[in-house]
Amino acid sequence: MSRMTTAGTTARKNKISPRSEAEPRINAAEHPYGSLEHILLVLSRLDSVYGHESTPSDAFATGEPLDGLMLTLLSQNTNDRNRDVAYGALRKKFPTWSDVARASKDEITLAIKYAGLGDIKAERMKAILAIIANDFGGYTLTRMREWDSDRVRAYLSNLRGIGPKTVACVMAFDLGLPAFPVDTHVARISRRLGWAGEKSTPEKIQIFLEKTVPPERCGGGHLNMIEHGRRICHARAPECSACVVADVCRERSKSEDDL
Numbered sequence: 001m002s003r004m005t006t007a008g009t010t011a012r013k014n015k016i017s018p019r020s021e022a023e024p025r026i027n028a029a030e031h032p033y034g035s036l037e038h039i040l041l042v043l044s045r046l047d048s049v050y051g052h053e054s055t056p057s058d059a060f061a062t063g064e065p066l067d068g069l070m071l072t073l074l075s076q077n078t079n080d081r082n083r084d085v086a087y088g089a090l091r092k093k094f095p096t097w098s099d100v101a102r103a104s105k106d107e108i109t110l111a112i113k114y115a116g117l118g119d120i121k122a123e124r125m126k127a128i129l130a131i132i133a134n135d136f137g138g139y140t141l142t143r144m145r146e147w148d149s150d151r152v153r154a155y156l157s158n159l160r161g162i163g164p165k166t167v168a169c170v171m172a173f174d175l176g177l178p179a180f181p182v183d184t185h186v187a188r189i190s191r192r193l194g195w196a197g198e199k200s201t202p203e204k205i206q207i208f209l210e211k212t213v214p215p216e217r218c219g220g221g222h223l224n225m226i227e228h229g230r231r232i233c234h235a236r237a238p239e240c241s242a243c244v245v246a247d248v249c250r251e252r253s254k255s256e257d258d259l
């Protein structure tokens with residue numbers, strides 16, 4: 001799950017060059033893996049390639065936080081392409097959230113079939129829309145823009161089927177609040193870089209990153225890590241020889257020690 005759009009992933013195709021051997025390696029004794037300095041160094045290197053921090057795009061924001069919440073709910077357990085197809089089909093058939101709320105569960109399930117788990121997601125959508133209409137007097141979450149982070153997080157976390165990653169996506173991309181969503185790519189890279197133990201859960205990693213990464217670097221840093229996971233640090237066979245953070249990666253240093 002991510003907020004990256006299928007268009008967004010192809011919009012930035014900077015050339016990736018591995019780090020020069022002449023550049024200094026991080027002093028692991030002074031800046032251990034997972035220290036603030038280490039994390040900031042990695043984020044800056046990734047940004048030099050992918051640029052989501054330095055040249056942010058609003059392509060990932062929806063404008064209406066409720067749109068973002070529903071989009072992210074649809075993205076659970078599927079890829080961005082299927083999510084986008086399902087979201088487009090849903091909005092075409094039911095242009096407003098009020099239309100979705102009035103539709104039957106089966107109608108919604110059919111409209112979002114490309115996202116998978118259609119019946120579960122349709123049920124959750126209807127339940128969430130009913131709660132929001134009751135709490136906000138309509139199908140909008142724009143009033144949340146006046147809330148602080150703790151209040152937003154507590155409210156969204158209480159909605160059934162909305163986990164920490166979805167909450168963080170809505171906070172970061174639709175409300176401009178500091179949050180660092182941890183999906184499978186961010187979790188994998190965090191473990192490999194030495195920011196988290198090999199068995200750390202995404203939820204634990206998210207708590208750690210949100211406590212550690214400066215607020216203004218969270219959203220772009222998250223997108224840069226996702227792009228790195230998709231393009232270089234694959235789940236299987238990461239392309240370490242083409243990686244800009246190879247010289248400061250714990251996983252890479254372990255494999256070099258094995259040589």
Ligand code: SF4
Pocket residue numbers: 189192193232233234238239240243244245246247249250251252
């Ligand atoms: S060096 Fe390899 S394992 Fe480490 S972050 Fe880069 S691609 Fe991933």
